[in-house]
Amino acid sequence: MKKIQGGVCASIGFKANGVHCGIRKNKTKRDLSLIVTEVRASAACVYTQNLVKGAPILVTKKHVADGYASAIVCNSGNANTCNANGEEIAEQMCSLVSDATGIPASDVIVASTGVIGQPLSIDPIREGMPSLVSGLSEEGSNLAAQGIMTTDTISKEIAYSFTLGGKECHIGAIGKGVGMINPNMATMLIFITTDAAISPAMLQKALSADVKDSFNMVSVDGDTSTNDMVAVLANGCAGNEPVTAPGKDFNAFRKALSKVTTYLCRKIAGDGEGATKLLECKVTGAKSKSAARTVAKSVIKSSLFKAAMFGADANWGRVLCAIGYSGADVDVTKVSVDFKSRAGELAVCRNGSGVPFSEEEAKKILSEKEIEILIGLDDGNGKATAWGCDLTYEYVKINGDYRT
């Protein structure tokens, strides 16, 4: 497997673009993105489990019910959620794409991100559509990545090449975070393209399995968005023998998918609203996989622990506290905790009690940009990783006046 350039356009047959159409007032910010495949693709999606669902989620569910799609359109600056005419507007977005590209509206995936509860006007989208479509190109992935950003400080894209049944395949993605991030079965907006040939059923199976260990293990602020969506389009242009059942090829595809999703998890957590640090919590020795996930997620979500990491304070008691209230079945007298970064590794807790350590050494390790929190439970073989970020003044600032 090799890391390559091109994001969602790294796969054969995909084009993308992103433009400023006027949903956002700031003209330097792109706010409308489009990805299209010249060959109709197998499509799989996972969505937010929030009962309050963005209108685009409801429309997309209908459009991919048959397992196929050819385009993804997405705006930023407005979530099109909790609006009386939301579904109508989302359907209009698909129709506008259809009119401009010839792709049936029912083959368009639609997504929105931004403020909840403010009516979304179709006008800027209608006006922006011609330039959005005419500008589609195989170099457009980064423009599309920019068009879906909200409070993200960096655009997020990634691509890999891999081999399936002797054929070189590609998989790429763009994604955005970075607030209201606490996915549950799906997360954020992530659009993945691949030219591998794989049936809709197997694509959905791969995606649904993957998110449990990838996006569902990311938390920026514990708030599960109303608009989370991960969509994968697989157009088969690589020419491999189609993957239609579990086996070696399916496993190879899952591995490639996991490379892409894990990369984006780290990017989204590290770019969490106001974050100065990426936190990676690795739990081993849990009674079960599920217990490991519960513990890792509980630690990564603790406001107190996140604030301590911001202050580079080795306050491991807060790690123990979060393990204890996680709900997982844990023997607290066996717990060990280590902090690790490229500056070193330090044991701070053994058998549920503190061990002496150098505060100076701890400060050095915790002052790095990427921190690993290693938790050993010594009670089984379950393991899991969760990604998060520190809690900072900047998070409060961003969210104290996001809307106004």
Next chain:
Amino acid sequence: MKKIQGGVCASIGFKANGVHCGIRKNKTKRDLSLIVTEVRASAACVYTQNLVKGAPILVTKKHVADGYASAIVCNSGNANTCNANGEEIAEQMCSLVSDATGIPASDVIVASTGVIGQPLSIDPIREGMPSLVSGLSEEGSNLAAQGIMTTDTISKEIAYSFTLGGKECHIGAIGKGVGMINPNMATMLIFITTDAAISPAMLQKALSADVKDSFNMVSVDGDTSTNDMVAVLANGCAGNEPVTAPGKDFNAFRKALSKVTTYLCRKIAGDGEGATKLLECKVTGAKSKSAARTVAKSVIKSSLFKAAMFGADANWGRVLCAIGYSGADVDVTKVSVDFKSRAGELAVCRNGSGVPFSEEEAKKILSEKEIEILIGLDDGNGKATAWGCDLTYEYVKINGDYRT
């Protein structure tokens, strides 16, 4: 029922005191408190549900197993949690009280609050005990309230007089918050005294029922402490016919207890770490009481919503989002939201969608110190109230370097 002075000493037969013994470096901060009753009292406690439990919790459980106690000793500055010799130290604290007062060690309730995972030396407690005991008085409630404070900015005490079977009774309490606050079955440190005569079983019944609607509905930061404890001592000195079964007198006692606990919930939430505002989320029309609690707690815990309140931003979409991911069974198309304070009341959402409102009016209402968030679910008779506070720069500051 009448609000009175005196805190935990408002009830007949109780004395209290708080001193600086040296656990904290800052000599102006009291760090050791004691409450004693001259008549052995019915005792009821509820504790944290965190699997990681402070050593004092384990010792207290043993000491109140028979339903009676005569003293409460509590230190601040060190939680005596995750220490190999924690239980031994907690037992020593009880023995020191016993030596100085003649109260059996097995009748002493012990509690600690502060940093987790740092060994607690018995030396300052031994040295401070003589002055702690010699200074016990009927005017000592506020000194005791000061001695249990950590990041609290104000000491918290309250008392009421009420009538039980024709006799005037009293009930008073001291309490502390204000970080690691997300009680589950118990919370924080709350010590309640009453001179009402009530059996241990009925006292426990009253307390266990009360906390579901009081302390369990408070959240400052979503972190359930390892040391939460609510303890009630009822010494019977008021001379009322003892309450030994459900009925009119039991209900009157519950009402008095609820007055005290509700007052402390508001005080603790409003004094939440870094808080500038008290948030009170009132849910009505839920399918069940339990659904109402779930919704209210979810909103009050949302970091995004809390940050919006800090910024006086009427971002009601975040309220809808938190309702949607709460896990409660809610028909989102029926939800209404209003913001209310002494500056006015404003409808912002009806039937799950936004309604036009004046941003200026909203800003005025949300700039007050006490904000009510009124959520109507129009789906039944369940109602509940939760208390919390805004998320501020100061919270991050306090917790970024609390330990060092």
